[in-house]
């Protein structure tokens with residue numbers, strides 16, 4: 001199994017998100033992750049966004065068959081705005097590498113803007129799922145800076161989870177659905193480390 005197909009599996013937003021619900025992928029670059037997801041049964045449509053017109057052109061060419069089948073599309077847009085997308089039209093938003101790149105470039109105001117635009121395009125109860133090499137104790141205070149500071153407005157996010165995969169961290173957070181009786185588990189966050197847990201179980205046997 002390739003690294004990317006295992007990442008696609010690890011996104012594991014099913015059953016929270018049905019495989020045929022609209023999903024957005026931010027900063028897709030030339031990654032094959034979207035194609036791997038479609039191979040694994042996701043039908044989306046999966047809309048991939050990148051700020052670079054060159055990326056959009058190359059990817060649209062490479063994935064023309066999937067575009068024709070209605071499983072995928074590519075849109076040039078800035079993740080800080082997502083101006084091509086209406087409010088509450090996506091059930092999930094995925095990212096591999098964009099949040100990380102922006103965090104490492106110390107463009108912290110862009111992190112807040114991305115989180116705000118993702119929240120806007122997600123339906124209530126929708127999920128933002130991203131893969132990052134950055135540790136939560138450093139990344140989350142930056143990413144959630146505005147959310148944490150704004151004590152007047154209601155929280156936008158709940159159910160924050162961080163899962164340690166073999167080489168990367170998987171972050172998941174859910175947009176609050178104010179029509180549901182949300183249990184606001186936020187913060188603190190919980191880091192799941194499946195490998196460590198399995199090892200611990202084995203040691204107990």
Ligand SMILES: C[S@@+](CC[C@H](N)C(=O)[O-])C[C@H]1O[C@@H](n2cnc3c(N)ncnc32)[C@H](O)[C@@H]1O
Pocket residue numbers: 026027028029030031049050051052055077078079080095096097098101
């Ligand atoms: C680190 S690369 C990750 C690419 C891909 N997701 C991967 O895993 O290989 C970041 C990508 O995000 C794009 N990008 C940077 N800033 C962006 C923004 N504000 N909005 C949308 N895309 C952006 C870049 O053009 C680049 O393709």
